[in-house]
Amino acid sequence: MRIHNVSPSASFSDPGREYRASEPGVPLRCCLRRSLPDEPVWLFRYSPTSGKGPYEEVGPIFTHVECPDTPSLDRLPDELLDESRILRSYNAAGQINDGSVVSPGSFGQAVEGLFTDPSIESLQVRSLSHGCFLFAVTRA
Numbered sequence: 125m126r127i128h129n130v131s132p133s134a135s136f137s138d139p140g141r142e143y144r145a146s147e148p149g150v151p152l153r154c155c156l157r158r159s160l161p162d163e164p165v166w167l168f169r170y171s172p173t174s175g176k177g178p179y180e181e182v183g184p185i186f187t188h189v190e191c192p193d194t195p196s197l198d199r200l201p202d203e204l205l206d207e208s209r210i211l212r213s214y215n216a217a218g219q220i221n222d223g224s225v226v227s228p229g230s231f232g233q234a235v236e237g238l239f240t241d242p243s244i245e246s247l248q249v250r251s252l253s254h255g256c257f258l259f260a261v262t263r264a
Contacts, residue, residue, distance in 0.1 A: 125235060127197040128260040129156050130170060130187055141168035143189070150186045151251070151258055155193035156201035164189040172257050174246045176218025183256050204258050205231050210250040213238045225252060235261055 130153035148161040159165055170185045195201060206228055213221040221244055226234045231249075238244050247261040 125198070125200075125239070125264055126262045127156070127195070127199070127201065128173075128262065129153055129195055129197065130185060130259075141166050144186075147186065151204050151256075152187055152191075153185045153257070153259065154187040154191040156195040156259060157193065157203045159186065159188075170257060172248055172260055174212075174214040174218060174248050174260055175220065179214070179218055179220045181257070183254075185257055200231050200235070200261075201259065204249075208252045209258065210248075210252055210255065211235070211238070212248045212250065213241075213244045214246050214248070215243045216245045239263060 144165050144167055146162045147165050148159055150159045150165065152159050152165065165186045165188055167184055167186055169182050171180055171182045175181055208225055208227050209231070210223060211226045211234055212223040215221055222238070224234070235247060238247060245262065249258045249261065250256060251258060
């Protein structure tokens with residue numbers, strides 16, 4: 125399993141990005157944790173690479189303006205999995221295979237279960253309330 129986050133430099137290419145001087149508690153896609161009070165962040169549009177064609181989506185995500193942390197990309201980021209999430213699986217062609225709601229504490233088992241299907245190439249973890257992309261998981 126490999127976790128894929130978002131580089132904060134991706135925000136600089138989005139003319140619709142918004143600067144936020146303080147947005148505490150938002151899920152940061154650059155370092156895979158929640159923001160602290162008074163950490164400046166960007167809010168911008170992002171399209172994960174998993175979905176292609178009609179399954180390609182664009183949605184809002186947050187990153188630091190300058191990310192101070194490097195996340196561990198070989199384990200699930202527990203801080204962003206402290207509530208129910210949507211887990212979507214995609215094949216190599218970028219077509220959605222399945223989707224489900226996963227409760228806190230059962231993400232590892234759900235990820236392992238989906239990867240038992242050899243046609244699954246990647247998974248997207250999204251927020252339940254707004255469907256925002258959090259991070260992707262691919263086979264190791």
